[in-house]
Amino acid sequence: MASAAHDVKILLKGLVSSSSQGLQEIDLQERFHLIKELGSGGHGSVLLVEDKETNQKMALKIMEKKRTSKRQFLIEFSLSSYLSSHPNIIRSFDMAFKTQDHFVFGLEAAPVGDLSSIIVRNVGLPEDNVKRCAMQISSALEFIAEKGLVHMDIKCKNILVFDQECHCVKITDFGLTGMKGTVIRSKSGSTSYRAPEMCELTGQEELAVDSTLDVWSFGVLLYCLITGKFPWKVATDKDKRFSRFVAWQNNHCDDPPASWNKLPTCLQRMFGCLLAVDYSQRSKPTEVLCYMEESWKTDSTYSTD
Structure with missing residues (x-):
C-alpha cells in the first residue's frame, strides 16, 4: 500500500503540473448555457450546463478563488480525473479552466x-x-x-x-x-x-x-x-x-x-x-x-x- 500511495503521489504531482500549465481563462456565459444549480457548499457550487460548442450537458464544479487555492483546485481535479476510470466513480471530463473569480472543472451530470x-x-x-x-x-x-x-x-x-x-x-x-x-x-x-x-x-x-x-x-x-x-x-x-x-x-x-x-x-x-x-x-x-x-x-x- 505504501508503494501504491507513493506512485499516486508522483502521478498526481505530474497531473497537477501539466493541468496548471494549460489552465485557460474562459467566460462562463459565453461558453455555456446555464440550466440550473445542482448544489452548493462552503467552497463553491455545482451547475448543470450545456456546452454551446458541443451541445453536451455536463456538471461544472465551480470553486471560489478566495476560498480555494489554485493548488487545492488542481489536486481535486487531478484526483477526479485519475479515479474516474472506475464505473462507480463520477467521470471527470478533460476540462479545467478559470474565470475572473473561480476555478472550474467539468463532470458528468447525474440525472436523478x-x-x-x-x-x-x-x-x-x-x-x-x-x-x-x-x-x-x-x-x-x-x-x-x-x-x-x-x-x-x-x-x-x-x-x-x-x-x-x-x-x-x-x-x-x-x-x-x-x-x-x-x-x-x-x-x-x-x-x-x-x-x-x-x-x-x-x-x-x-x-x-x-x-x-x-x-x-x-x-x-x-x-x-x-x-x-x-x-x-x-x-x-x-x-x-x-x-x-x-x-x-x-x-x-x-x-x-x-x-x-x-x-x-x-x-x-x-x-x-x-x-x-x-x-x-x-x-x-x-x-x-x-x-x-x-x-x-x-x-x-x-x-x-
Whole structure:
C-alpha cells in the first residue's frame, strides 16, 4: 500500500503540473448555457450546463478563488480525473479552466441527483436498491483504497444517482481526499458520518488518515439507506444513542439498542464489522458482499421510533 500511495503521489504531482500549465481563462456565459444549480457548499457550487460548442450537458464544479487555492483546485481535479476510470466513480471530463473569480472543472451530470434526494425519511430505500448501492459503493471504495487514497467525505450527498432503482450510483467530490498515512490535526468530513477516532480529535492531537475512516462513513450511509435516519448525531460518548451502541458492541449489554434490534440479525453482524469502534477491527467495505443473500429489511425496520 505504501508503494501504491507513493506512485499516486508522483502521478498526481505530474497531473497537477501539466493541468496548471494549460489552465485557460474562459467566460462562463459565453461558453455555456446555464440550466440550473445542482448544489452548493462552503467552497463553491455545482451547475448543470450545456456546452454551446458541443451541445453536451455536463456538471461544472465551480470553486471560489478566495476560498480555494489554485493548488487545492488542481489536486481535486487531478484526483477526479485519475479515479474516474472506475464505473462507480463520477467521470471527470478533460476540462479545467478559470474565470475572473473561480476555478472550474467539468463532470458528468447525474440525472436523478444524489442519494439524499431519494431517501424516504424513516423508511429509507427499497431493499434491492440498498443492496445495489452497497455493492457499487463498496467496489469504488476498495478501488480508492487500493490506490493508497482515502475519500474522507463519504455521505449520501456525495453519492450521485443515475436511475431511480439505483442500478448506477457513483462517488463524487474529492475535495477532502488524502493519501493514506497523511497526518491531520483537525476534523474532516460531515459530523454524523465521522468515525469516533475523528470525532475525538483535538487541536493538540494527530490522526493518520486511513481507509477505515471511509469504511465507518460507509456503514453510517448504509444505515441511513436502510432506515431513513442516522444511527446517532455524533460518534462520541456525549451522544446517548452512540454510547448504547458502544456498550452493545463491547458486550456490556446482551440486547441491542431498540433501533438496532429492528434490523435482521445478519445486518447487526454486518454493521458490527463496518462500524467496529476499534478501527483496527473494522472490515473492508466489501464485507457487505457476504450478506447479499440475506434479508436486509423487516417490517419493524420501517418503524419511526
